[in-house]
Amino acid sequence: MTLAKPARPSRSLPGFGLTLGFSLFYLSLLVLLPLSMVFLKTAGLSWEEFLGVVTDKRVVASYKLSFGTAFLAAVINLVFGILIAWVFTRYRFPFRRLLDGLIDLPFALPTAVAGIALTTLYAEQGWIGQWIPFKIVYTPIGITMALVFVGLPFVVRMVQPILQGLERELEEASYMMGATRLQTFQHIIFPEIVPAALTGFALTFARALGEYGSVVFIAGNMPMKTEITPLIIMTKLEQYDYAGATAIAVVMLVISFILLLCINGLQWWASRKTEEN
Amino acid sequence: MIRLTDISKRFGNYQALKGIDLDIPSGELVALLGPSGSGKTSLLRIIAGLEGADEGSIRFDADEGNELEKNVGFVFQHYALFKHMTVFENVAYGLKVKKRKDRLPKKVIREKVLELLKLVRLEGFADRYPSQLSGGQRQRVALARTLAVEPKILLLDEPFGALDAKVRKELRRWLRRLHDEVAVTTIFVTHDQEEALDVADRIVILNDGKIIQEGSPDEVYHHPNSPFVYNFLGDVNLFKGRLEKGKLHQGVCEWEINGDIVSQSETAVGFVRPHDISISRDHALKDSVPAWITYIQAFGKSVRIELKRQDSEEYLEAELSREQFTELRLQIKELVFVKPNQLHVFTPDDYVI
DSSP states (O other), X not given: OOOOOOOOOOOSSSOHHHHHHHHHHHHIIIIIHHHHHHHHHHTTSOHHHHHHHHTOHHHHHHHHHHHHHHHHHHHHHHHHXXXXXXXXXXXXXXXXXXXXXXXXXXXXXXXXXXXXXXXXHHSTTSTTGGGOSSOOTTSHHHHHHHHHHHHHHHHHHHHHHHHHHSOHHHHHHHHHTTOOHHHHIIIIIHHHHHHHHHHHHHHHHHHHHHOOHHHHHHHOOOTTTSOOHHHHHHHXXXXXXXXXHHHHHHHHXXXXXXXXXXXXXXXXXXXXXXXXX | OEEEEEEEEEETTEEEEEEEEEEEOTTOEEEEEOOTTSSHHHHHHHHHTSSOOSEEEEEEBOTTSSBOOOOEEEEOTTOOOOTTSOXXXXXXXXXHTSOTTTOOOHHHXXXXXXXXXXXXXXXXXXXXXXXXXXXXXXXXXHHHHHHTTOOSEEEEESTTTTSOHHHHHHHHHHHHHHHHHTTXXXXXXXXXXXXXXXXXXXXXXXXXXXXXXXXXXXXXXHSOSSHHXXXXXXXXXXXXXXXXXXXXXXXXXXXXXXXXXXXXXXEEEEEEOGGGEEEESSOOTTTOEEEEEEEEEOOSSEXXXXXXXXXXXXXXXXXXEHHHHHHHTOOTTOEEEEXXXXXXXXXXXXXXX
């Protein structure tokens, strides 16, 4: 007599093995493999050489600039992205849909075009630049501005659907219990949008770190002052210093990875309560 | 006391409320009853201040005659619980958002919240999230949360609409007891006439943006002022005929009329509830009509019988007690004689309302 095999635990949707396998293959091909090449190439350097390249004064200054401006741009986009998403979901005004469509434009526009346009506008003799008492172009302010521009859609597009899906009754309930508008935003609306806003923040930050095209025009690329890390990598590549270029890339990758991991952790923590539902 | 005077409200092209006048005395449990689209929820939201009336005024008066501080609690149909907060935090919310000078100390808030959770029988649930509760439990959290700010007026929008029949019945009984315990004026919206008749002190029946009738459950049920109210509050059978010497005539039959008829109209319609119809096998000439039994539904404490009139082929519905039914031993397809015991007559004038 044979015993019946225990039935496999059934899933509501079939194909777990297949889809997971494909996802892993896809990710390996597109992300892991190219990235591991960066590490492989760097391995051509000795430890001393590696340290020498990545702790070079000029390179360290570029890390500070790149991470600093990217972080600042992400913070600015976080604040104003939420504001824009709020305005577009809460109010009805003429050309709303048209303006809403414009939000995505920074993604479609070649970044070099954006860089040149911003530089022209904000140069000392430019349309806007001539009215501003301090220098924007060729300073970290200009770099931040370009990064804010290219990262604009992330926070807006992450937060918008959350605000749209928010039940009106929640705010009315809060109001009926005597909360002010500010309290309602603080206690009811804000907690709902935090996870999405953080995701938008992380995306903007990551995008800004790697941004090259729009920044090189507005940055001026003065060593120690306005030279971003991606530009240093580019310069080394042009000089056929592949190992040096990848060494710096490795440092950027590792720091970015750690930072993104932290943001993800924060986001997990923030969404924990809603996830339980 | 809440006094509504000539309230009108329009949404775009749609006139939701048309000149509503209504007084609600303090401490009453009032049901706003009407079909969907009758304006009952709009009226509730206007009383709550969530919506402004286009015309008319609302006054909240204390019994002494001076203006009452507006203190209204609102329970939403879909609960509107804050899902990122625990049950405790939900109930405490109204107390925590108070101005610093009015705010109770943390310890007092805690005691009060726990007391409220006890009142709604959710003592052990303080640390749960709304998603971990059943529909009935969520509704009770919503109630506790609203009661926390000690409203003088409690408004409930279809409070039990999303719950299953058994829980609904239980919860509405409980609402009745709660209303008697904590002295508040309670107004709830419902489309369920049974619910309204069961718990309310007073029923306000709305249709098409207007109040059709208001009164105690007994009044509106036994003395409906219009065909609409009669229809809305339960099943009806219609006997169309003409009026003559205070009687309703139909073919060879004539019936006594319940109440006075002032109208001079000749044509009239008699309304009869299924439980006011009697069935017999004896042919009494003047006041019964022959009909075939087409269907018998024989579960529960009463038996529902569907009949088809032999003369006009109209369908009738009767409700007999189980004893009557067993005594008569009725069979499907049998020819019997049907007699309306209580005939409520409306003339075409009444349909204008």
